[in-house]
Amino acid sequence: MYSELTLLRAEIERDIALITDEDSLEQFKLKYLVKKGAIQGFIERLRDVPKEHKPSVGKEINALRSLAENFYDERKTSYDERRKAHVELIDVSLPGRRCTPLGSIHPIQQTLDRCITIFERMGFSVAEGPDVENDYYNFGALNFAPDHPARDMQDTFFVRSEKADDILLRTHTSSVQIRVMKSQKPPIRSIMPGRVYRNETVSARSLAEFHQLEGLYIDRNVTFAELKGTIISFAKEMYGGNSKFRFRPSYFPFTEPSAEVDISCYLCNGKGCRICKYSGWLEICGCGMVHPNVLKNCDIDPEEFSGYAFGFGIERVTLLRTGIDDIRLLYENDVRLLNQFR
Numbered sequence: 592m593y594s595e596l597t598l599l600r601a602e603i604e605r606d607i608a609l610i611t612d613e614d615s616l617e618q619f620k621l622k623y624l625v626k627k628g629a630i631q632g633f634i635e636r637l638r639d640v641p642k643e644h645k646p647s648v649g650k651e652i653n654a655l656r657s658l659a660e661n662f663y664d665e666r667k668t669s670y671d672e673r674r675k676a677h678v679e680l681i682d683v684s685l686p687g688r689r690c691t692p693l694g695s696i697h698p699i700q701q702t703l704d705r706c707i708t709i710f711e712r713m714g715f716s717v718a719e720g721p722d723v724e725n726d727y728y729n730f731g732a733l734n735f736a737p738d739h740p741a742r743d744m745q746d747t748f749f750v751r752s753e754k755a756d757d758i759l760l761r762t763h764t765s766s767v768q769i770r771v772m773k774s775q776k777p778p779i780r781s782i783m784p785g786r787v788y789r790n791e792t793v794s795a796r797s798l799a800e801f802h803q804l805e806g807l808y809i810d811r812n813v814t815f816a817e818l819k820g821t822i823i824s825f826a827k828e829m830y831g832g833n834s835k836f837r838f839r840p841s842y843f844p845f846t847e848p849s850a851e852v853d854i855s856c857y858l859c860n861g862k863g864c865r866i867c868k869y870s871g872w873l874e875i876c877g878c879g880m881v882h883p884n885v886l887k888n889c890d891i892d893p894e895e896f897s898g899y900a901f902g903f904g905i906e907r908v909t910l911l912r913t914g915i916d917d918i919r920l921l922y923e924n925d926v927r928l929l930n931q932f933r
């Protein structure tokens with residue numbers, strides 16, 4: 592019996608080493624610790640052990656039972672605790688996890704996107720040109736006389752270059768008109784959004800770097816009435832259907848006739864207030880019929896084709912749309928401001 596008990600101890604120890612999970616632990620219990628288990632079998636056979644050996648054999652059987660029981664209890668407690676801890680990790684009463692805060696589209700980009708959507712619906716496609724231009728595209732081809740004051744150093748940022756002395760940052764998106772007319776044949780119906788640069792003092796009303804959106808339509812028999820219709824339809828969608836409009840005669844070298852468009856002030860409905868400087872009107876864009884010289888510069892025959900063009904500042908539209916009263920706020924990127932226009 593002694594040798595059997597020695598074998599049993601070895602077997603218990605080997606089985607203990609093999610236990611890796613709750614299933615194998617339960618198998619261990621069934622093998623050694625239940626009524627019909629291996630240890631109970633030895634206890635029953637104790638009856639037949641000669642009297643003088645009973646104490647020592649009994650002692651060994653007890654030791655083996657304690658070994659198996661203690662191991663089982665300890666490992667069971669540890670598995671139970673592990674399971675409990677895992678369950679406690681998922682506290683279903685907690686509020687859901689906050690997502691990473693999302694950014695939002697900047698008010699200037701929102702304005703651009705809205706303008707583009709409205710004009711695309713009218714059949715205009717989007718064209719782009721470079722920010723760094725030369726005198727020809729920005730002024731010359733647009734019929735600016737060589738001594739036009741807009742070429743003055745005070746308005747234009749010139750770029751120092753060894754190769755040419757007429758490189759500049761475009762002062763308006765009208766330069767893209769020339770690029771579009773030189774690369775496409777009429778009919779042309781394009782809008783040209785983009786950044787422009789002017790050597791101006793930064794204030795609540797003006798910046799040295801801002802955005803414009805240019806429009807150009809060239810085809811046979813295009814009339815001023817179509818220009819008016821396009822601008823009024825756009826502005827009604829952008830600013831609301833009840834606005835009134837007026838076209839004032841104006842001058843731009845690249846259009847003839849030229850006009851500036853005013854919309855009745857959205858704040859006071861034309862009665863006069865601080866925003867419209869008590870005039871009842873807000874200027875929204877410059878426009879006109881494309882000058883024959885400009886068409887000729889782009890190899891388009893002014894006898895056959897005519898067209899209109901318009902251009903306006905995106906920041907200004909953004910101020911009117913949002914009620915923000917200082918243009919510089921649009922470039923400070925203060926989230927307290929941006930969050931109001933998500």
Ligand code: DAH
Nearest residue numbers: 763765877878879900901902
């Ligand atoms: N380029 C002009 C400016 O920057 C705006 C403008 C006026 C664009 C009349 C045009 C136009 O296309 O026809 O002030």
